[in-house]
Amino acid sequence: MTTSTRKRNRFWVPLVVLMLAAALALGGCAKAAQNGAGSPGTTQNPGTSQATNTTSQNGNSGNTSQEIQQLQQIDQQNQNDQNTLNTDDQNSNQNNGSDQEVTP
């Protein structure tokens, strides 16, 4: 190997190593950014986002959509409970048998 070739290698080898390191670092950053965006419940939490919007629109402390959902759940439970209440009522009014004293 000639002296001029050695000089060229001293220049290019560290440069290539530096470029590779830079490329790896950039790739890692890009992947981390992708993971952050796709993580549910962190950046794109629909509830949090809507809560902020609703609060600013209405000026009240509660979340409108959550409150309506809460009422919807209670309404659904009420409808389901009507059947159970009717069954309970039938049970409490059923003829269980006679307790009239019988001498054997």
Add this chain to the structure above:
Amino acid sequence: MKALKGFFSQHLIALSLAGLGVLGLAGAAVATAPIAAAASKCTTVSCVQQFGDQQIDARLAALDKLNGDAQGHKGLTDQQRQAIENDVTTNENGLKALKTQLDGETDIKAALTDVKNIYVQFRIYAVVLPRDYGEIELFFEQNIITRMTGANQTITDLIQKAQQKGDDVTQLQALQTDYNAKLADATTNTNNAQALIPSLTPANYPGTDTTLKTYRTDLKNARQDIAAAAQDLHQMLVILKQDLGNS
């Protein structure tokens, strides 16, 4: 002619008497049927024991079913299920002890007293089952009232938001007023029903029959109040969704 008339009239009288006799015998047979059944009384201790055991077993099965219904009820709290179970256990233990006593009797009079105690001391059919099944209904009604009363603040918030948005909330306010009134009525009715429970005991039988009628009426009225409040809530929800959106 006279002889002929006499012949017929004598036969008519005889036939009539015979007919009456047949009817009388038939009537007597019908009338004596239950008497004959009632007259077939036990003359041995084992006969009394067998009868008593059947009565006790039927009541134990009914109590087991009551407990199963309570434990399988999703609308009750653990504490409420436990309350029913405790009462079932108390009655079952009492009946089982009575069965042991009955099965050990050697005197027919003592065995007959044991059988009488199945009715007098326990009144499972006449008092315990209607009271406890009513209590299941009562607990459930109380839980629904609590849940619906808890939603009132949310309703108020949403009506305020609709009002701030510029919507006419007159109907919503009327529905909310009725909602609260119906829940208050339901609470009164359940409180009235609950107040009757301590008097629903075997010792108070047969006066418990009248108390049970009032008890059932209170539970029914509470159920109707709850249904009316639920209807109000449903209407309010429809209006609020229109006013404020469903997002």
